[in-house]
Amino acid sequence: MLTKRIIPCLDIKNGRTVKGINFVDLRDAGDPVELAKIYSDEGADELVFLDISATEERRKTLVDLVRKVASTINIPFTVGGGISSVEDVEILLQNGADKVSINSSAVKNPKLINDLAQKFGSQCVVVAIDAKQIDGQWIVHLVGGKVPTELTLFDWAKEVEERGAGEILFTSMDNDGTKNGFANEALAKLSSLVNIPIIASGGAGNIQHFVDSFTVGKADAALAASVFHFKEIEIKELKIELKNNNIEVRI
Amino acid sequence: MKIVIINYGAGNIQSIMFAIERLGFKAVLSNNPDEIKAADKVIFPGVGEASSAMKMLLESGLDSLIPTLTQPVLGICLGMQLMCNASEEGNTKGLGIFDVDVIKFTPKVKVPQMGWNQIYNLKSPLFDGIAENEYMYLVHSFYAPDCAESIATTNYEVEYASALQKDNFYGTQFHPEKSGDVGEKILGNFLKL
Numbered sequence: 001m002l003t004k005r006i007i008p009c010l011d012i013k014n015g016r017t018v019k020g021i022n023f024v025d026l027r028d029a030g031d032p033v034e035l036a037k038i039y040s041d042e043g044a045d046e047l048v049f050l051d052i053s054a055t056e057e058r059r060k061t062l063v064d065l066v067r068k069v070a071s072t073i074n075i076p077f078t079v080g081g082g083i084s085s086v087e088d089v090e091i092l093l094q095n096g097a098d099k100v101s102i103n104s105s106a107v108k109n110p111k112l113i114n115d116l117a118q119k120f121g122s123q124c125v126v127v128a129i130d131a132k133q134i135d136g137q138w139i140v141h142l143v144g145g146k147v148p149t150e151l152t153l154f155d156w157a158k159e160v161e162e163r164g165a166g167e168i169l170f171t172s173m174d175n176d177g178t179k180n181g182f183a184n185e186a187l188a189k190l191s192s193l194v195n196i197p198i199i200a201s202g203g204a205g206n207i208q209h210f211v212d213s214f215t216v217g218k219a220d221a222a223l224a225a226s227v228f229h230f231k232e233i234e235i236k237e238l239k240i241e242l243k244n245n246n247i248e249v250r251i
Numbered sequence: 252m253k254i255v256i257i258n259y260g261a262g263n264i265q266s267i268m269f270a271i272e273r274l275g276f277k278a279v280l281s282n283n284p285d286e287i288k289a290a291d292k293v294i295f296p297g298v299g300e301a302s303s304a305m306k307m308l309l310e311s312g313l314d315s316l317i318p319t320l321t322q323p324v325l326g327i328c329l330g331m332q333l334m335c336n337a338s339e340e341g342n343t344k345g346l347g348i349f350d351v352d353v354i355k356f357t358p359k360v361k362v363p364q365m366g367w368n369q370i371y372n373l374k375s376p377l378f379d380g381i382a383e384n385e386y387m388y389l390v391h392s393f394y395a396p397d398c399a400e401s402i403a404t405t406n407y408e409v410e411y412a413s414a415l416q417k418d419n420f421y422g423t424q425f426h427p428e429k430s431g432d433v434g435e436k437i438l439g440n441f442l443k444l
Contacts, residue, residue, distance in 0.1 A: 001368065001369070001406065002364060002366050002367070002368045002407055003366060003367045003368065003386065004366075005366050040431075045366065045367055067265075070265060070266055070269050071269040071272065071273075074270060074428065074429060074430070074431050074432065074434065074435055075388070075429060075430075075431055076388055076390075076426075076429045093263060093265075094265060095265055096263070096265040096266050096269060098263060098266065098429065118300070118303075119299075120298070120299060121298050121299035121300055121329075122363065122392070123298060123363055123365070123390040123391070124263075124298070166365065166390075167365060195358050195361055195362055196361060196362070196363070197361055197363075197365045197366070220361065220365070220366065221366070250367045250386040
């Protein structure tokens with residue numbers, strides 16, 4: 001059976017991992033390649049690298065990083081952050097990235113989704129959607145959740161699927177950072193509305209939250225950052241617990 | 252050993268190059284017929300859409316070369332699909348190496364299938380030392396139905412052929428270069444053929 005996927009997310013700034021990372025066995029806690037290798041060895045199913053740097057040099061450092069990661073690990077990985085053109089994607093894929101994640105650029109220029117799907121195939125186009133509830137409506141936000149748009153989560157999700165996205169990475173801004181669990185109700189609705197895989201993001205605090213994201217939220221994959229970085233949850237242990245809950249995982 | 256990865260403009264070639272390097276070999280990228288013919292092993296990658304990939308293959312003239320190769324050839328993902336008779340995707344005529352037509356998953360399941368799924372009914376030297384039901388990484392919307400040339404099957408909506416073999420031609424729907432250590436071992440088995 002197709003398994004549910006566990007995806008650690010690494011924030012990258014100028015080629016280095018940011019956010020406090022609590023790996024005692026790391027020689028260099030800021031080295032994304034070494035972290036990626038550890039996660040891969042622990043049984044992560046995929047990795048997401050989110051580039052949050054804003055310097056002029058960012059593209060070059062990111063490309064160098066992508067090459068190093070691709071030469072070291074043998075599981076799929078996605079690169080996101082500041083990708084706004086076909087050329088941006090081409091260079092990342094040429095250097096070994098498997099998928100790219102686009103967010104604000106897709107909202108600003110929805111045709112980018114069509115162009116990427118046509119040129120590289122839907123399988124490498126992940127559309128990330130950040131949304132939070134305003135007056136009972138899930139509203140899509142940009143710039144890390146700061147700027148509201150006119151779009152609702154469900155309409156936008158339908159549209160990105162029609163335009164050729166291969167996967168949706170949905171982050172609930174209401175849940176992100178709370179460690180109170182994923183936005184399971186919205187996830188389940190999303191999962192029934194579109195027929196492409198959904199990655200749940202935002203709110204992971206304990207193992208039960210991951211169980212719920214799959215059983216209640218019907219997610220295909222769950223993404224988290226700090227619970228993995230701080231070793232509050234170990235991927236091996238998480239997967240064993242998921243299996244104990246009759247959730248198909250790769251162990 | 253000379254390993255050539257066919258370069259026709261479709262495929263995440265870098266990942267395969269790196270995987271081969273991790274196995275201790277070097278591969279070269281080529282669209283030169285003489286270089287491809289002279290190789291010990293040929294890898295035929297492919298991602299994206301079938302009809303546009305086939306178009307690139309026709310433009311390069313490699314469509315007539317590939318079926319005549321006599322050394323071990325491994326098609327990966329879309330590469331495998333293009334080695335079949337035809338694909339429903341873009342009504343594409345394939346290379347006709349594997350006698351099966353590629354069709355689409357129905358909306359009863361999420362399409363594409365994306366992630367890790369098991370391979371079983373393994374029967375080929377490609378899977379020497381590989382246990383039944385190992386997990387491989389797959390991303391695809393179209394599939395080859397189970398057939399006489401199946402050397403591995405996977406279940407997603409139906410039981411389908413996740414690997415094919417005919418004589419010196421091998422194909423895997425999964426990505427051995429992205430399927431962890433087990434995938435790398437399968438790639439290593441191919442290089443040992």
